[in-house]
Amino acid sequence: MFCWPALGGESQGITLLEAMAAGTPVVASDIPASRTMLTDQEAAILVPPKDHVALARALMRVADNPDKAQRMAEAGRRRAHDFTWSTIADRVLGYYEELLNEDELGGPYWSADADLIRAGGSSS
Structure with a gap:
């Protein structure tokens, strides 16, 4: 699982693409860079920035549900393909x-x- 608790200032979530291309479920802050990369809600869980409780809950939801993690990983790979050279x-x-x-x-x-x-x- 990839956790990206960014606070803003990123122009594009390249690390999110790298994680998705590797087939890793993503939990990330809901900031513009994340929303640009993660248009498919199946590929990741977005949480409000600076909300450590929501972040922990989202991480636990993925950790406790291997089927969901697998679906997220597959959706992430599909989304990452949109950004291949x-x-x-x-x-x-x-x-x-x-x-x-x-x-x-x-x-x-x-x-x-x-x-x-x-x-x-x-x-x-």
């Missing part, structure tokens, strides 16, 4: 392809420029 690269490539195919962005100039880029040319 290959998944992110596919998303970025998809955005670029969408932009290159979007005639409304710049009208005919954009389309002509996109054709040049695809052909390996330059617009200048």
Whole structure:
């Protein structure tokens, strides 16, 4: 089990992703960085920051329920997959392809420029 009692200031919960990728159930503070990573409530239990009683209860709930821990671990692995380099690269490539195919962005100039880029040319 991975316990992340963060108080805030983290821009992104990379350690949460690492724990989930390793198949570890997560109990974490309910702060923006956690919510960004943990959109699937099956993957983790979020507790209010600085609430040591809620944190202890959540940890005990996971420790006392191996089936729940296993479900959390599986959901965490699925969520962590959304952040693998290959998944992110596919998303970025998809955005670029969408932009290159979007005639409304710049009208005919954009389309002509996109054709040049695809052909390996330059617009200048």
